[in-house]
Amino acid sequence: MVKTKLAVLVSGGGTNLQALLDAQNSGILTAGEIVLVISSNPKAYALTRAEQAGVPGIVCSRKALGSQAAFEAAISQALADHGVELIILAGFMSILSEDFTRQWPRRILNVHPSLIPAFCGKGFYGLKVHEAALEYGVKVTGATVHFVNEVPDGGEILLQKAVEIQPEDTPETLQRRVMEQAEWKLLPQAAQMVSEEIGKGKET
Numbered sequence: 094m095v096k097t098k099l100a101v102l103v104s105g106g107g108t109n110l111q112a113l114l115d116a117q118n119s120g121i122l123t124a125g126e127i128v129l130v131i132s133s134n135p136k137a138y139a140l141t142r143a144e145q146a147g148v149p150g151i152v153c154s155r156k157a158l159g160s161q162a163a164f165e166a167a168i169s170q171a172l173a174d175h176g177v178e179l180i181i182l183a184g185f186m187s188i189l190s191e192d193f194t195r196q197w198p199r200r201i202l203n204v205h206p207s208l209i210p211a212f213c214g215k216g217f218y219g220l221k222v223h224e225a226a227l228e229y230g231v232k233v234t235g236a237t238v239h240f241v242n243e244v245p246d247g248g249e250i251l252l253q254k255a256v257e258i259q260p261e262d263t264p265e266t267l268q269r270r271v272m273e274q275a276e277w278k279l280l281p282q283a284a285q286m287v288s289e290e291i292g293k294g295k296e297t
C-alpha cells in the first residue's frame with residue numbers, strides 16, 4: 094500500500110515529532126510517512142530533530158509573515174508542494190483559522206495534554222494545562238488525540254489515555270509523565286490509524 098504523506102506541525106521541543114519519527118523506524122507507524130515538518134518558531138529544537146532524521150523542515154512564522162492569511166497561505170503552499178494528505182499538530186502553538194481547518198475535514202490531528210473536555214480550549218496549552226490540573230486538584234489526567242475542527246480542542250476524539258497524578262508532582266514532572274505514558278504512545282497510534290484509513294480510501 095502506498096504510504097500516506099504526513100506533515101508534522103511544531104513550535105517547540107518536538108518530543109512528539111520524535112515519537113512519530115521513532116515509530117516510523119520501529120515499525121509502529123507503517124501506513125504513513127513524514128514528508129514535511131513545519132515550525133511556527135524558527136528556534137524550535139523540533140527543526141533539528143527533523144534535520145537529523147533527513148526530513149525537510151521549514152519555518153512559517155505568523156509574526157514574520159505579517160497576517161493570519163499570509164501565514165496560512167504559506168503553510169498551504171508547503172503542504173501542496175509536498176503532496177501532504179494528513180496534518181499532525183504536535184505541540185503546534187499557533188491557531189489555525191476556520192478557513193484553514195474547513196479545507197482539511199478529518200485530516201488534521203492534534204495531541205492535547207489532558208483528558209478533553211477537561212483543561213482544554215483557549216488559553217490551555219503546554220505547561221499551562223498541567224498547572225491548571227494541579228491547581229484544581231484532580232487525581233487523574235492524561236492525553237487526548239482528536240481531529241481538529243473550528244472549535245479549539247473541540248473535534249472528534251480518537252484516542253485518550255489516563256495518567257495518575259502523584260502528590261509531589263510539579264507541572265514539569267506531570268508534563269513529562271503525561272508525555273511518556275500517554276502522548277508519545279497515542280500520537281503514533283492515531284497517525285497509523287488515520288494513515289491506514291486514508292490509504293484504504295485510495296485503493297477503492
Ligand code: GAR
Pocket residue numbers: 103104105106107108109110139183184185204205206217218219222272276
Ligand atoms: C505537548 O505536551 C503537547 O501535548 C502540547 O505541547 C507539548 C509540546 O511538546 N500541546 C498543546 O498544549 C496543544 N494545545 P513537544 O514539542 O515536545 O512535542
